[in-house]
Amino acid sequence: MFDEAFRTLFMSKPSKLSHKNNNLLIQDEKEVFIPLRDIHTIVIDTPQTTLTSSLMKELAKHKILVFFCDDSHLPSGVFSPFLTHYRSSAMLNSQISLSKQDKSVLWQKIIQAKIQNQTNLLKQENKTSTATKLQSLQKSVKLADSTNNEAKASALYFPSLFGKGFSRKDFSPINSALNYGYAIIRGCIARNLIGSGLLPSLGIFHANQFNPFNLADDLIEPYRSFVDSKVLSLGIETELELSHRIELVNLLNTRVLLGGKAYPLHRSITRVVWSVSNFVCGKSRELELPFFDKGSNGREVYESASDV
Structure with a gap:
């Protein structure tokens, strides 16, 4: 279960989101292209962001999670693709x-x-x-x-x-x-x-x-x-x-x-x-769970690819 996506986007300014050539296209004061395969999560924190229906289709295809926030800026809804499992x-x-x-x-x-x-x-x-x-x-x-x-x-x-x-x-x-x-x-x-x-x-x-x-x-x-x-x-x-x-x-x-x-x-x-x-499924009795300590305390961003 390897997930290559690593980018999390936070949208707080008026903009239009669409897609072009397998990229997310962000249009505000300028145009920005980000490969869809790199994106893991998008947070929409303003009602002045618009998304095209064709982009929503691509977001589902690339397994991208999208949060929508309410007037208090708290997450109030989520778009998640079905991600059908083969079994x-x-x-x-x-x-x-x-x-x-x-x-x-x-x-x-x-x-x-x-x-x-x-x-x-x-x-x-x-x-x-x-x-x-x-x-x-x-x-x-x-x-x-x-x-x-x-x-x-x-x-x-x-x-x-x-x-x-x-x-x-x-x-x-x-x-x-x-x-x-x-x-x-x-x-x-x-x-x-x-x-x-x-x-x-x-x-x-x-x-x-x-x-x-x-x-x-x-x-x-x-x-x-x-x-x-x-x-x-x-x-x-x-x-x-x-x-x-x-x-x-x-x-x-x-x-x-x-x-x-x-x-x-x-x-x-x-x-x-x-x-x-x-x-x-009965394949294992072990359960992997996160461990909090000084080197893993919610305050340090992961930066090394060598540990995984």
Whole structure:
């Protein structure tokens, strides 16, 4: 599952998008051509951008993900190609047939990785007391997280990271930034799930009948700390500005450790989904999940091709 695309485009100025000779053509004050095969994701952050229908067809052909933002500049919709998998029916049957025991094992691994990454971020920020408490919770996660250690960890983690009294339920610039970053990564996960033949709406733990991305919401959990770290480094005070949004979109290119190797975040997602697919099909009992540490903390852009 190699994805050669590497560019993420952020469109914030009035422009017209079309295509010519397998290139994206951007027309504003001048004309810019970018090979479609190089583009992974496009974020449309202004209503003054127009796209041709023939371009949409080419975007689907080249497996390019497109986010559309609302008046608050938060991602409100996503265009994702079908990316038909050559064994989609067989994959779907395997996913539907996944046993309760296997789902419990998968969810346990996911939550262990999530809490470990939260612990590592707290250690990075010298929140050692809370980090020690989270480490204890991480070690005691049971099958299916039956004792709900995820929620216990979050109740300690967010106030320690963003300040006493902070709540994820508040309407604040920090939460807007977190939601923005989560939405970008969630969409990228959904794109890869479809490409692998897995059904995004059929989750491991999340099971909301109105949610088309339950499985993406499962797999995003270990990635949340990368967003949290980035938001913390931005020092947002009064509002989510354009510069902040650009930085959050660029999270797709941040350096992530996976199985001892470094990848740009968007490509690490490809490998994580691949490992889930192999687990679901019974090919492997191992699960590759991102690891947060000082060299892979959501703040450094991946620059070396030698690690992959």
